Amino acid sequence: MKKLMMSLAVVFFAVAATGQGYAPGDEARDFRLKNVDDGLVSLADYPDAKGFIVIFTTNHCPYAVAYEDRIIALDKKFKEMGYPVVAINPNDPEAYPADSFENMKVRAEEKGFTFPYLFDETQEVAKTYGATRTPHVYLVNKEAGKLIVRYIGAIDDNYQDASAVKEKYVAGAIASLEAGEPVYPKETKAIGCSIKWK
Amino acid sequence: MKRVFFLILTALAFVVPVGGQSIEEVNFEELSPLLRQNNDTTYVVNFWATWCKPCVEEMPHFLELASELKDEKVKFIFVSLDFPTQKESRLLPFIEKYEMDERVILLNDPNSNEWIEKVSPDWSGAIPATLVYRKESSSFHESSLSKEELLTIIKSMTL
Numbered sequence A: 001m002k003k004l005m006m007s008l009a010v011v012f013f014a015v016a017a018t019g020q021g022y023a024p025g026d027e028a029r030d031f032r033l034k035n036v037d038d039g040l041v042s043l044a045d046y047p048d049a050k051g052f053i054v055i056f057t058t059n060h061c062p063y064a065v066a067y068e069d070r071i072i073a074l075d076k077k078f079k080e081m082g083y084p085v086v087a088i089n090p091n092d093p094e095a096y097p098a099d100s101f102e103n104m105k106v107r108a109e110e111k112g113f114t115f116p117y118l119f120d121e122t123q124e125v126a127k128t129y130g131a132t133r134t135p136h137v138y139l140v141n142k143e144a145g146k147l148i149v150r151y152i153g154a155i156d157d158n159y160q161d162a163s164a165v166k167e168k169y170v171a172g173a174i175a176s177l178e179a180g181e182p183v184y185p186k187e188t189k190a191i192g193c194s195i196k197w198k
Numbered sequence B: 001m002k003r004v005f006f007l008i009l010t011a012l013a014f015v016v017p018v019g020g021q022s023i024e025e026v027n028f029e030e031l032s033p034l035l036r037q038n039n040d041t042t043y044v045v046n047f048w049a050t051w052c053k054p055c056v057e058e059m060p061h062f063l064e065l066a067s068e069l070k071d072e073k074v075k076f077i078f079v080s081l082d083f084p085t086q087k088e089s090r091l092l093p094f095i096e097k098y099e100m101d102e103r104v105i106l107l108n109d110p111n112s113n114e115w116i117e118k119v120s121p122d123w124s125g126a127i128p129a130t131l132v133y134r135k136e137s138s139s140f141h142e143s144s145l146s147k148e149e150l151l152t153i154i155k156s157m158t159l
Helices: A001-016 A062-080 A101-111 A124-129 A169-178 B002-015 B030-035 B053-068 B082-097 B146-155
Strands: A033-035 A052-055 A083-091 A115-117 A136-143 A146-153 A192-194 B025-026 B041-050 B074-080 B101-108 B129-134 B137-141
Touching: A001 A083, A052 A124, A052 A146, A052 A169, A062 A083, A062 A101, A062 A192, A101 A115, A101 B053, A115 B002, A136 A169, A146 B129, A192 B101, B002 B074, B025 B030, B030 B041, B041 B146, B053 B074, B053 B146, B082 B101, B129 B146
Parallel strands: A052 A083, A083 A115, B025 B101, B041 B074, B074 B101
Antiparallel strands: A033 A115, A052 A136, A136 A146, B041 B129, B129 B137
């Protein structure tokens, strides 16, 4: 019996880790989450946007911190082209006090975030999207009134050094959307901090 | 005089690595042979970092098992994903504090999209992650493991 429980536990962990989540081509769900300015934000609030760079990120994760300036740069560059950044913190602040809503406000202020930084308190959005780590990007494109996931993964190929980046994945995916070509890349993997589930 | 001596000691402390330790720093190509050694030893390869809270929490389980199984054909390899710039300030002190005489390797290969899939197609890139293998059998876990879970996985390799 104990062994069975153990196997079940192992299976449970495996499912919790991989989850279901979206694959490129799937229709994405909109959400309505609390922003650091205390307002509520959903993708439907942006009727003029062509799409969104949805980024699951946190305050505490060194990999996420390493990308903060690049996330701001992405927003500045692509908001004008119709693809604003929407950042979402899905982490459990009980486990990571640095990721509390109050600390999100502090970080957004300190870094001068130019984009909404939303708190996924119930973690439902992260689970629905299938985010496993931070930072984890979902490029969503509006197509015939639907939100379609077109790219999932990392921002670029070098978390350590922005100046040593060889391939900018998100920029590349948006460029192919803009050119009306098949989206490349569709999916990349990257090391990141695992999201702590409640 | 005492003060000069103290200054010299302080200066030395910056030059000499902590406890005289050093750590092997590799790229993925250099690491990969360690992920497919074909002999009758079971290898436990843990991907971790000092900044990763769940990694640090599970580390004592791994170290206890490593010590309990030291006479068995089981080897532990701890692949650190710490920032290379924090090797001296964070990684070496951690290794010393936790008395990790097991093998620790610093993987410095930022283009992780190139190699995550090669460790396991089931890995999204979140850490902690652990690969246990023996010859052709392997088991990959993108999650924290308890001591019991890890022992069960290790045992399953020799069944």
